[in-house]
Amino acid sequence: MKVPFLDLKLVNDVTKSEMSTAFNRVIESGWYIQGKELEAFESEFSAYCKTEYCIGVGTGLDAIHLLLVAYGIGPGDEVIVPSNTFIATWLAVSRTGATPVAVEPDLQTYNISAESIEAAITPSTAAIIPVHLYGQPADMGAINTIAKKYKLLVIEDAAQSQGALYRGQPTGGLGHSAATSFYPGKNLGALGDGGAILTNDSSIAKKVRELRNYGSPLKYQHDSLGYNSRLDEIQAAFLRVKLNVxxxxxxxxxxxxxxxxxxxxxxxxxxxxxxxxxxxxxxxxxxxxxxxxxxxxxxxxxxxxxxxxxxxxxxxxxxxxxxxxxxxxxxxxxxxxxxxxxxxxxxxxxxxxxxxxxxxxxx
The missing domain is CATH 3.90.1150.10 (Aspartate Aminotransferase, domain 1)
Structure with missing residues (x-):
């Protein structure tokens, strides 16, 4: 018997007809970047995660990075990250010029140990990025309590946890903001790269929308040194289909x-x-x-x-x-x-x- 680790063709066969319809809808629209499909997906996914805002971006790595930039984190800052995680969590911090500070995991859950975070906090600490590793929520109650005590930001790395619950509440809305990934192998996977930011903060949502689009609030007006990181219409259309299942x-x-x-x-x-x-x-x-x-x-x-x-x-x-x-x-x-x-x-x-x-x- 042959047992593959993950057969994405079989996974996507479930929604093949609906995705074909979505594909044709995008082609016929003639609009392929930042259009109605993205707007609809952002609305639907934010409702699913019980957050006010969702902003689609190019990758999960970009999602973490853009959030850190939007919060003003950069050189001289330290950001607490798990020692046991995919490297993207660390890379996003390094991209800003800040320093990732590793905290070891709990040996039962493999998620960052809330009990070990406090010892890693210094006057330079600006944020904590807990990762909901393997699809299991980190102990957000304990983490948020520590963050409140030291006035730190909490940015969830929810790339592996679409649909997971912590005390009945969806991941993605448990900290100040969250980042997620739609890499094809994720629970909610696109047919290419993709990511999103989730937040209840209108000012952060506005800032990230500008940053993902060349720092531009209006066409040909650039208020900040932005990036090009946008979730394509075609991927947003596919994700709308897959969100339903x-x-x-x-x-x-x-x-x-x-x-x-x-x-x-x-x-x-x-x-x-x-x-x-x-x-x-x-x-x-x-x-x-x-x-x-x-x-x-x-x-x-x-x-x-x-x-x-x-x-x-x-x-x-x-x-x-x-x-x-x-x-x-x-x-x-x-x-x-x-x-x-x-x-x-x-x-x-x-x-x-x-x-x-x-x-x-x-x-």
Missing amino acids: LDAANGSRKQIAQRYTEGLKGSNIITPFVPEWANPVWHLYVIRTADRDQLQKYLKENGIETLVHYPIPPHQQKCYTNEVTHTLPIAEKLATEVLSLPISPSMPMEHVDYVIDRILNFK
């Missing part, structure tokens, strides 16, 4: 995650821990084992594709080795032990059961 797709992921957790119970595999206040959307189902490399090799030999998120922590990447000289042992430990099992809304349960069976038979 997001909850159903997330429900399928939850069923698969439950099957994995039940099936692997009693084994020597560490399965994901979910706090009682979290309702994750299972962007990834990540297990841990000291025999990760051998298990991954064995599963590949049995036709099962797995991935490692992430094999090299940001602080050990070449672009940061001169800036981060101390060790981050928890992130480094996770990088050698985590393994992402196949999961997607289109994954048949027989594939899930086969993966479980092979893991249980691993010696």
